Amino acid sequence: MIKIAATLFIVWTLLLLTPGPDFILVMKNTISGGYKNGFLTILGITTGIVIHTLTAVFGICLLSQNPTLFKIVKSAGSLYLIYIGISGFLQMRKRIDRFEIKSEKTLTSSRKNFREGFFCNILNPKLPLILLGIFTQLIPPQTPAPVKLLFGAEIVATSFIMWNLVSLFFGNKRVLDKLSKFEREILFTANLVLILLGGYELIS
Template identity: 35%
Template sequence: MEWLSLAVLGLLIVISPGADFILVLKNSVNRGRKAGVWTALGVSLAICVHIAYSMLGISYLISQNEVLFNAVRYAGCGYLFYLGVKGIVTAGANPEVEVMSDSPKEVAVLQCLAQGFLCNLLNPKTMLFFLSIFSQVITPDASGNGSALLYGLYMMALHGLWFCMLAMLFTSSALQQHLLSMKKRLNQACGAGLLTFSALLAIKT
């Protein structure tokens, strides 16, 4: 597969709305810019794990083992279900949001980082995407390992830049007040979206 095609495919995968998008939106609107950025960084860091097991061939073994694959799939379903229920239940909460503040006590950095990391890591669709792509760039004599690593780093940077940009956009002065005015409905929609992704992931064979 040509590198330009791989680059475009990676871009389309990243920008297509999914659970990561919803989580970054929810954290940005509710907890401010810093929370959105750290959630985005968590999503990006999870790509390191996908790169590692794809290059080691573990993703192939998991995809061929129904028990292991289902364990990963249902773990992802459970986490998205938890985030969805939490988003709906706490939709009316009104935490302080200071978009431009740098106060370290304002955002639970590790919590946002972990949410983004787990949301992406526990998505078997991401695992299978990396498996299918890496099968195109890794050759039997391992000469393609360098190219595969570069592509993985490209995907990691792409995730980080895209979701950080979204966090900045969602907390911009032009959108912030409008989004905050509809925060409860937005939280409910985000929660419902996460529950939908959880259900689709659970029933997909």
């Protein structure tokens, strides 16, 4: 079991380090609003991973059995990435200083960051298929459900820790001060990448 756990950690970490929508979103929200915004985004992403992992553990993967449903979820996820990117561009036009955000907007911003992270993850149709592949190929089918849940907890914990490291890095005061000189350029690129990712997934 230790060998499987180690292999799972390596495989999942490599998957997390591959730049994707979750990574771009965590980086974007952290740079634009600091570690708190990044952390709330991570909570949303982690909640999505928990749901995907539980369905994979119990062998439920409707997307792999229903191509039409897969296309619907894929289209919804692609459109949501485009929506996040466009919303990011609209927010950039307001030119709001991230150090002078009014207190009455904090709750709305918190919900927004959590919501973006959750839907960005839960509407990714490839993730449940990847998890199902892990739980059918990497982990022996005869593995008891409680042990599979432990492996699922490892995936969730690894994701939460890795995303926090990313957010802590970009939210570090020294790093943030240096990046603030290029904040608009970075946010512009991040929003553009999200739109391009969504567009690519939509037409592919």
